[in-house]
């Protein structure tokens with residue numbers, strides 16, 4: 257298994273060698289890799305290093321107890337277009353341009369204009385951050401640059417007075433309802449306990465299907481992507497554009513929810529969901545044929561659309577920034593247990609939305625009831641007194 261320096265050496269040796277084989281009429285002799293002159297040398301080095309990482313991850317997978325597939329070669333049109341560079345700096349005057357450094361005898365330096373001023377990056381650099389690398393990637397019809405900045409860690413954040421007074425909130429992430437909350441969340445001028453599902457994929461699905469059908473119709477079998485017709489390429493670009501749009505909107509809805517949670521509350525309780533298990537196919541096997549395979553497939557699509565795992569990740573890292581804590585609890589029966597008397601009964605859930613306890617007749621929205629159970633379980637787990645600790649304080653006096 258050749259390592260980065262080996263591959264580098266081989267690449268340097270062969271890149272200028274002439275192409276061996278018959279020439280077509282009017283063709284001049286070309287090199288094996290005619291593209292290398294247009295590519296910054298660092299981009300190639302970084303790609304070789306990424307290959308090293310991919311092989312190392314694959315080799316150590318067994319030892320780490322995870323499953324990692326054999327590294328797959330990247331192919332044009334079949335992978336995310338991205339590359340990594342160094343010596344990129346922000347032009348300080350307007351924060352709207354980045355200067356990408358050249359190399360001796362290779363690519364000259366050049367400047368790229370950004371879509372909007374990079375204020376957050378400028379703030380990090382002003383605090384003494386150092387740009388280590390920049391990854392440039394294509395999402396649909398747009399290119400984005402991610403700056404990797406090394407900066408000294410700030411002292412651990414502490415929750416604000418407002419967060420401490422608000423205390424705990426339980427979050428029940430759902431498919432029908434994006435998020436149900438045990439306590440109100442301030443969103444603009446409103447206080448909400450049910451955050452509606454953005455359903456971005458549904459809204460653009462019709463358009464997406466149209467372009468996907470056109471892509472299928474215009475596709476010539478056995479012909480590589482770069483030799484397909486203009487009509488096919490156009491449809492492919494539209495599909496990529498719509499998918500990128502969906503991803504961007506989904507991302508902004510998730511970021512907004514996560515940020516509101518961690519800035520308004522000091523403790524956030526979430527379900528310990530194994531997204532992987534939830535989205536596993538319901539098909540079953542020969543001995544245990546699955547039930548509701550179609551329904552589960554639809555649910556899987558919706559679960560992935562909402563992006564549970566991603567929201568959890570965002571809540572966790574944002575919580576650290578704002579001094580909030582995150583507690584994950586076992587979600588079993590949270591939607592079947594009464595908030596008032598603790599009675600657990602599947603029949604208490606009368607409809608999708610309505611929960612009415614079969615023992616004490618307590619009624620609530622089923623998802624909000626689940627969120628309250630999640631909050632209470634987390635409080636019990638961490639030994640925090642329920643309902644803000646008023647009772648225990650009275651007892652010690």
Ligand SMILES: [Zn+2]
Pocket residue numbers: 594595596597598599613614615616617618
């Ligand atoms: Zn009850």
